[in-house]
Amino acid sequence: MGYKIAIDLGTSGQRAQALDERGKILQTAMTVRHPLPGANIMDHLTFAIRNGLQLSNDIMVGSVNKIIGALEIDLNEVETIAVCGNPAQLSLFEGIEIRDLAYAGESLLRELKVTPPERRGKIITAESLPKLNVRPKTEIIIPPAVRHEIGADALAMVVKSKMLEEKDVAMVTDYGTNAEMGIFIDGEFITGSAAAGPAIEGQHIEYGMLATPGAISELDENWHNYVLDERFKKQSGDIVDPTTGAVITKGGIRAKGITGTGVISTIAMGMEKGLIVPPHIKTPDNKLHLQDGIYFTEEDLSEATKALGALRAGHLTLAEAAGIDYENVEAMYMCGASGTYVNPLHAQRVGYIPPALNRTVQAGNTSLSMAVDLLRYPGKLDELQELADSMKAKHVMFANSETFKNAYVCELAYWQEGMPFEMYNQYLQLYGIKPLPQIRKPKEMRTVGRDIEDIGAGITIVEHIGIKLVGQFEGCIGCRTCEKECPESAILPIKKKDGKFNIEILSEFCNGTACMRCELACPEKVFDLSLLKLKALEKAKGMQ
Secondary structure (H helix, E strand, C coil): CCEEEEEEECCCCEEEEEEECCCCEEEEEEECCCCCCCCCHHHHHHHHHHHCHHHHHHHHHHHHHHHHHCCCCCHHHEEEEEEEECHHHHHHHHCCCCHHHHCCCHHHHHHCCCCCCCCCCEEEEHHHCCCCCCCCCCEEEECCCCECCECHHHHHHHHHCCHHHCCCCEEEEECCCCEEEEEEECCEEEEEEECCCHHHHCCCCCCECCCCCCEEEEECCCCEEEEECCCCCEEEEEEECCCCCCEEECCCCCCCEECHHHHHHHHHHHHHCCCEECCEECCCCCEEECHHHCEEEHHHHHHHHHHHHHHHHHHHHHHHHCCCCHHHCCEEEEEHHHHHHCCHHHHHHCCCCCCECCEEEEEECHHHHHHHHHHHCCCHHHHHHHHHHHCEEEECCHHHCHHHHHHHHHHHHHHHHCCCHHHHHHHHHHCCCCCCCCCECCEEEECCCCCCCCCCCCEEEECCCCCEEEECCCCCCCCCHHHHHCCCCCECCCEEECCEEEEEEECCCCCHHHCCHHHHHCCCCCCCHHHCEECCCCCCCCCC
16 A cells, blocks of 8 residues: 655644545644754754754654654555645755855855755655655655745645635734745735744743643633643633632643643733733732643743744734735734634734734644645646746845834833833834734634644654754763753763763754853863764664
């Protein structure tokens, strides 16, 4: 029996689905973290540049091996794989040039002698990825980018959400650690990408987790918790007193943590009830209490609102680039797990989506569903390439945008420094940006019941990718200061080997170049992240 595999390479994690030869989805698997050190796409690119593209490619392939191995199919029988994701993730997986994505400015790229690779749709074989645990002749479908900065995931969210059929001014966002967003107006697609960070995926939050079973995904005005079950459906949990956590009414499902949409609901309801006045939580212990002992802290609020500020600043920047007022955005297409499960009205209250919408459309994981389409429909790759070639599109580099910088300064002042909202709007005007309009409750449309609509027989959660980076540093005295200072406990207990101290780091937990506390804390100044190597990858059982 021949199998096919669809893969979504996300910035916060990876998802994969096994299909039979007729295109029926058999099973789903997902990781809960990204395999590369770092919390966002720039961290991943920086790691690849500093430590070498080959090492990053090996880590990416190793993680894909782990997730496809969890699908419980015979990997010797895999005929075709389709992989979708943003340009950085696809390039790292393929092992092709990524510096054109990391550096802004053509003059700098010329100075570095960087030739951007062609990112057209193509079919390669696993021979070009010899460490991938499938047969060398297995075909791998790579969908096209519209431009090198506008990737296959952006194309997927436009196509799968049916945004191209939209008659009104519409915006779309694939919510995640790296939030891809775009506005469609007068036949032109204008895109941007906000490195929002992992908080809206439930990460870097004390009790945070991805949208997986046991995650609190929403709260209502009565502080009623809603929790995802084993099939990713929202179930009724406890009603609690947010100031103490006391259970008022017991629900039928236990919670393990809170996901990004639950964080948004917590902030929205906290603000509505006067329990949150940014940047503070107005309870006796400065925490908002959810069910089963889970709580939300002021540190969590700070982490989450940095992400919310980046999203709203990005949306304001796209509206400015399109030459329209923010209040004239009429429809919002929301993709990804965070876009699927979030309550749209809560999202409006915290700036997650524009305030004056006619309607919202929640479309699920469009990147994974596009990979499935590429497996099911033989002509789909050519169709996507034709669309990519014909699309009138441009990309706004937020890092170079004065509008984004000014809007984000206002966001930080509001969320992090406690600037009143009225003053926030005044400062927007000083920067030449119109003040935010009043919230207008949109008509809500859901095209899917969950972010992965068809999960087959079920979902396997890959809790630990198990990829280790190793290093032996000349002059290391084995004091374990780096191990103790690591905020994510990514450094394993240090052992001596061959007369030297052996450092092992779990790549999925490491915050990479955004942290570097291990290097900074080393009293001998010998710890060097750039010298880390990959511990040997496991070969799948039974592979020929």
